[in-house]
Amino acid sequence: MASQGILNQSLFEDHQDHHMSSSIQMGFFSSNFPQNYSNNIPYGCSNINQPILRTIPSSSSDEQQQPLPYNTNNNNTLSQSSSSTLIKLQKDIDFTSNFGGGPYQHQILSLQRSSPNLWSWGEVNYDCMSSKRNTNGGENISHLGISAIKMKKIKARRKVREPRFCFKTLSDVDVLDDGYKWRKYGQKVVKNTQHPRSYYRCTQDNCRVKKRVERLAEDPRMVITTYEGRHIHSPSHDEEDSQASSQVNSYFW
Protein backbone atom coordinates (compact mmCIF):
# COMPACT_ATOMS: atom_id res chain seq x y z
CA MET A 1 0.00 0.00 0.00
CA ALA A 2 2.45 2.58 -1.14
CA SER A 3 -0.18 5.24 -1.45
CA GLN A 4 -1.27 5.04 2.14
CA GLY A 5 -1.67 8.31 3.86
CA ILE A 6 -0.81 10.48 0.95
CA LEU A 7 -2.85 13.60 0.80
CA ASN A 8 -4.36 14.38 -2.51
CA GLN A 9 -2.04 17.25 -3.11
CA SER A 10 -3.73 18.43 -6.23
CA LEU A 11 -6.42 19.69 -3.98
CA PHE A 12 -3.93 21.30 -1.63
CA GLU A 13 -1.83 23.02 -4.19
CA ASP A 14 -0.14 25.37 -1.79
CA HIS A 15 0.76 22.53 0.48
CA GLN A 16 4.26 23.85 0.94
CA ASP A 17 3.22 27.44 1.36
CA HIS A 18 3.63 28.55 4.90
CA HIS A 19 1.69 31.74 4.44
CA MET A 20 -1.95 31.07 4.56
CA SER A 21 -4.36 32.65 2.28
CA SER A 22 -7.70 33.67 3.63
CA SER A 23 -9.70 31.19 1.76
CA ILE A 24 -11.52 28.04 2.53
CA GLN A 25 -10.30 25.12 0.60
CA MET A 26 -11.85 21.83 -0.11
CA GLY A 27 -9.93 18.66 -0.31
CA PHE A 28 -10.05 14.97 0.15
CA PHE A 29 -7.91 12.70 2.11
CA SER A 30 -7.84 9.02 2.57
CA SER A 31 -7.91 7.75 6.05
CA ASN A 32 -7.40 4.26 7.24
CA PHE A 33 -10.26 3.99 9.60
CA PRO A 34 -10.76 0.30 9.58
CA GLN A 35 -13.79 -1.59 8.48
CA ASN A 36 -15.29 -1.68 11.92
CA TYR A 37 -15.34 2.09 12.02
CA SER A 38 -16.84 2.46 8.63
CA ASN A 39 -20.12 3.41 10.23
CA ASN A 40 -18.39 5.75 12.61
CA ILE A 41 -17.14 8.17 10.06
CA PRO A 42 -15.67 11.27 11.64
CA TYR A 43 -17.51 14.32 10.54
CA GLY A 44 -16.79 17.02 13.03
CA CYS A 45 -14.93 20.25 12.92
CA SER A 46 -12.04 21.38 15.02
CA ASN A 47 -14.01 23.73 17.14
CA ILE A 48 -16.96 22.18 18.83
CA ASN A 49 -18.31 25.53 19.89
CA GLN A 50 -18.55 26.83 16.41
CA PRO A 51 -20.92 25.66 13.77
CA ILE A 52 -19.92 22.50 12.10
CA LEU A 53 -18.87 23.34 8.61
CA ARG A 54 -20.87 21.94 5.81
CA THR A 55 -19.22 20.07 3.04
CA ILE A 56 -19.34 21.77 -0.27
CA PRO A 57 -18.71 19.98 -3.52
CA SER A 58 -15.15 20.73 -4.53
CA SER A 59 -16.36 21.91 -7.88
CA SER A 60 -18.31 24.76 -6.43
CA SER A 61 -16.47 28.01 -6.32
CA ASP A 62 -17.33 31.22 -4.58
CA GLU A 63 -19.83 29.97 -2.11
CA GLN A 64 -16.98 28.15 -0.44
CA GLN A 65 -15.87 31.39 1.06
CA GLN A 66 -18.19 31.10 4.02
CA PRO A 67 -18.48 28.32 6.51
CA LEU A 68 -22.00 27.09 6.60
CA PRO A 69 -23.83 25.54 9.49
CA TYR A 70 -24.23 21.87 9.11
CA ASN A 71 -27.68 20.58 8.49
CA THR A 72 -28.77 18.18 11.11
CA ASN A 73 -32.00 16.31 11.29
CA ASN A 74 -34.11 15.65 14.34
CA ASN A 75 -31.89 12.84 15.46
CA ASN A 76 -29.00 15.25 15.61
CA THR A 77 -27.29 13.31 12.90
CA LEU A 78 -26.00 14.67 9.70
CA SER A 79 -28.41 15.04 6.91
CA GLN A 80 -25.65 15.01 4.38
CA SER A 81 -23.78 12.02 3.20
CA SER A 82 -22.41 10.18 6.19
CA SER A 83 -19.18 9.60 4.36
CA SER A 84 -18.30 13.23 4.57
CA THR A 85 -15.63 14.31 6.94
CA LEU A 86 -15.42 17.91 7.88
CA ILE A 87 -12.38 19.17 9.58
CA LYS A 88 -11.07 22.61 9.98
CA LEU A 89 -7.38 22.19 10.25
CA GLN A 90 -4.35 24.26 10.71
CA LYS A 91 -2.64 24.87 7.43
CA ASP A 92 0.69 23.44 8.38
CA ILE A 93 -0.71 20.19 9.62
CA ASP A 94 -0.07 17.32 7.35
CA PHE A 95 -3.17 15.31 7.76
CA THR A 96 -1.47 12.21 6.65
CA SER A 97 0.95 12.45 9.53
CA ASN A 98 -1.91 11.67 11.82
CA PHE A 99 -3.96 9.43 9.64
CA GLY A 100 -2.63 6.74 7.47
CA GLY A 101 -4.26 6.20 4.16
CA GLY A 102 -6.84 3.60 3.49
CA PRO A 103 -9.88 2.55 1.62
CA TYR A 104 -12.10 5.28 2.98
CA GLN A 105 -12.04 8.61 1.38
CA HIS A 106 -13.35 11.41 3.50
CA GLN A 107 -14.06 14.91 2.50
CA ILE A 108 -12.42 17.58 4.55
CA LEU A 109 -12.71 21.29 4.71
CA SER A 110 -9.55 23.24 5.28
CA LEU A 111 -9.96 26.64 6.82
CA GLN A 112 -7.05 28.83 5.94
CA ARG A 113 -6.26 32.09 7.61
CA SER A 114 -4.06 35.03 6.84
CA SER A 115 -1.35 34.21 9.31
CA PRO A 116 0.47 31.00 10.05
CA ASN A 117 -0.55 28.92 12.99
CA LEU A 118 -3.64 30.87 13.78
CA TRP A 119 -5.15 27.66 14.86
CA SER A 120 -2.94 27.88 17.83
CA TRP A 121 -3.23 25.26 20.47
CA GLY A 122 -4.57 27.83 22.83
CA GLU A 123 -7.48 28.58 20.66
CA VAL A 124 -8.28 24.98 20.06
CA ASN A 125 -7.79 24.19 23.67
CA TYR A 126 -10.05 26.86 24.96
CA ASP A 127 -12.66 26.81 22.29
CA CYS A 128 -12.78 23.20 21.47
CA MET A 129 -11.74 21.32 24.53
CA SER A 130 -12.98 23.60 27.24
CA SER A 131 -16.32 25.12 26.55
CA LYS A 132 -16.17 27.31 29.63
CA ARG A 133 -13.36 29.46 28.36
CA ASN A 134 -13.54 32.53 26.23
CA THR A 135 -16.80 33.72 27.65
CA ASN A 136 -15.85 37.25 28.61
CA GLY A 137 -17.18 39.24 25.75
CA GLY A 138 -16.62 36.54 23.23
CA GLU A 139 -13.33 37.88 21.99
CA ASN A 140 -12.40 35.81 19.04
CA ILE A 141 -8.85 35.16 18.02
CA SER A 142 -9.85 34.79 14.45
CA HIS A 143 -10.67 38.45 14.15
CA LEU A 144 -8.35 41.37 13.98
CA GLY A 145 -9.67 42.87 17.20
CA ILE A 146 -7.63 40.55 19.35
CA SER A 147 -5.91 42.26 22.21
CA ALA A 148 -2.16 42.59 22.24
CA ILE A 149 -2.03 40.90 25.60
CA LYS A 150 -3.84 37.88 24.39
CA MET A 151 -1.76 37.70 21.27
CA LYS A 152 1.35 37.86 23.39
CA LYS A 153 0.21 34.97 25.49
CA ILE A 154 -0.66 32.93 22.48
CA LYS A 155 2.67 33.64 20.86
CA ALA A 156 4.43 32.54 23.98
CA ARG A 157 2.63 29.27 23.92
CA ARG A 158 3.14 28.79 20.23
CA LYS A 159 6.81 28.48 20.94
CA VAL A 160 6.39 25.20 22.63
CA ARG A 161 3.15 23.85 21.28
CA GLU A 162 2.83 21.63 18.30
CA PRO A 163 0.10 22.20 15.76
CA ARG A 164 -3.05 20.45 16.65
CA PHE A 165 -6.50 19.78 15.44
CA CYS A 166 -9.48 17.89 16.67
CA PHE A 167 -12.62 16.40 15.28
CA LYS A 168 -15.75 14.70 16.40
CA THR A 169 -16.59 11.15 15.57
CA LEU A 170 -19.77 9.27 16.08
CA SER A 171 -18.45 6.12 17.69
CA ASP A 172 -19.05 3.60 20.42
CA VAL A 173 -15.33 3.16 20.69
CA ASP A 174 -13.35 5.85 22.44
CA VAL A 175 -10.01 5.28 20.78
CA LEU A 176 -10.27 5.11 17.03
CA ASP A 177 -7.71 3.07 15.21
CA ASP A 178 -5.76 5.58 13.19
CA GLY A 179 -2.95 3.22 12.35
CA TYR A 180 -0.55 4.39 15.03
CA LYS A 181 0.28 2.86 18.36
CA TRP A 182 -0.55 4.94 21.40
CA ARG A 183 0.29 4.65 25.05
CA LYS A 184 -2.01 6.15 27.59
CA TYR A 185 -0.23 8.44 30.02
CA GLY A 186 -3.02 10.15 31.82
CA GLN A 187 -6.69 10.57 32.41
CA LYS A 188 -8.47 13.57 33.73
CA VAL A 189 -11.97 14.44 34.65
CA VAL A 190 -12.62 17.78 33.04
CA LYS A 191 -14.89 20.20 34.79
CA ASN A 192 -18.54 20.15 33.80
CA THR A 193 -18.19 16.92 31.90
CA GLN A 194 -19.24 13.51 33.04
CA HIS A 195 -16.74 11.69 30.88
CA PRO A 196 -13.00 11.67 31.57
CA ARG A 197 -10.46 12.84 29.05
CA SER A 198 -7.72 10.40 28.18
CA TYR A 199 -4.21 11.38 27.14
CA TYR A 200 -2.13 9.29 24.76
CA ARG A 201 1.37 9.51 23.38
CA CYS A 202 2.67 7.85 20.24
CA THR A 203 4.77 4.87 21.26
CA GLN A 204 7.28 5.34 18.46
CA ASP A 205 10.74 6.46 19.62
CA ASN A 206 11.35 10.16 19.14
CA CYS A 207 7.80 10.71 17.95
CA ARG A 208 6.22 13.26 20.23
CA VAL A 209 2.73 13.21 18.82
CA LYS A 210 0.02 13.23 21.41
CA LYS A 211 -3.66 12.80 21.24
CA ARG A 212 -6.47 13.15 23.69
CA VAL A 213 -9.81 11.53 23.58
CA GLU A 214 -13.01 12.46 25.32
CA ARG A 215 -16.72 12.19 24.93
CA LEU A 216 -18.71 15.22 24.03
CA ALA A 217 -20.67 16.31 27.07
CA GLU A 218 -23.67 17.38 25.02
CA ASP A 219 -23.74 14.13 23.11
CA PRO A 220 -21.86 11.19 24.61
CA ARG A 221 -22.17 9.30 21.36
CA MET A 222 -19.58 11.67 19.97
CA VAL A 223 -15.89 11.13 20.53
CA ILE A 224 -13.65 14.17 20.34
CA THR A 225 -10.14 13.30 19.27
CA THR A 226 -7.43 15.92 19.38
CA TYR A 227 -4.05 15.39 17.77
CA GLU A 228 -1.01 17.45 18.61
CA GLY A 229 2.15 17.35 16.55
CA ARG A 230 3.28 15.45 13.53
CA HIS A 231 4.31 11.85 13.28
CA ILE A 232 7.83 11.32 12.07
CA HIS A 233 7.04 7.85 10.84
CA SER A 234 4.41 5.90 9.02
CA PRO A 235 1.57 4.11 10.76
CA SER A 236 2.72 1.23 12.89
CA HIS A 237 0.80 -1.46 11.11
CA ASP A 238 2.95 -0.73 8.08
CA GLU A 239 6.10 -1.54 9.94
CA GLU A 240 6.32 -5.08 8.71
CA ASP A 241 6.85 -4.00 5.14
CA SER A 242 8.21 -0.57 5.80
CA GLN A 243 11.79 -1.51 5.04
CA ALA A 244 11.03 -1.61 1.38
CA SER A 245 8.98 1.54 1.36
CA SER A 246 11.19 4.16 2.91
CA GLN A 247 10.12 6.59 0.24
CA VAL A 248 6.68 6.52 1.75
CA ASN A 249 8.11 7.95 4.92
CA SER A 250 8.85 11.18 3.19
CA TYR A 251 5.18 11.88 3.33
CA PHE A 252 5.31 11.71 7.09
CA TRP A 253 7.64 14.50 7.88
Add this chain to the structure above:
DNA sequence: CGTATTTGACCGGCGC
Protein backbone atom coordinates in the same frame (compact mmCIF):
# COMPACT_ATOMS: atom_id res chain seq x y z
C1' DC B 1 8.52 -10.74 33.97
C1' DG B 2 8.03 -7.13 30.71
C1' DT B 3 4.73 -3.91 29.18
C1' DA B 4 0.59 -1.17 29.46
C1' DT B 5 -2.75 1.19 32.27
C1' DT B 6 -4.41 3.50 36.33
C1' DT B 7 -4.49 7.20 39.35
C1' DG B 8 -3.07 10.51 42.80
C1' DA B 9 0.44 14.05 43.00
C1' DC B 10 2.54 17.72 41.06
C1' DC B 11 3.24 21.76 38.11
C1' DG B 12 2.34 25.80 35.44
C1' DG B 13 -0.96 28.96 33.30
C1' DC B 14 -4.68 31.79 34.01
C1' DG B 15 -8.42 34.53 36.16
C1' DC B 16 -9.82 37.00 40.00
Add this chain to the structure above:
DNA sequence: GCGCCGGTCAAATACG
Protein backbone atom coordinates in the same frame (compact mmCIF):
# COMPACT_ATOMS: atom_id res chain seq x y z
C1' DG C 1 -1.03 36.09 45.73
C1' DC C 2 -4.27 32.54 45.69
C1' DG C 3 -7.12 29.08 43.96
C1' DC C 4 -8.77 26.60 40.03
C1' DC C 5 -7.96 23.82 36.26
C1' DG C 6 -5.79 21.15 32.56
C1' DG C 7 -1.78 18.52 31.44
C1' DT C 8 1.90 15.48 32.80
C1' DC C 9 4.56 12.45 35.76
C1' DA C 10 5.50 8.33 37.92
C1' DA C 11 4.64 4.76 41.36
C1' DA C 12 1.44 1.22 41.84
C1' DT C 13 -1.24 -2.00 39.72
C1' DA C 14 -3.07 -4.93 36.04
C1' DC C 15 -2.40 -7.77 32.28
C1' DG C 16 -0.63 -11.12 28.89
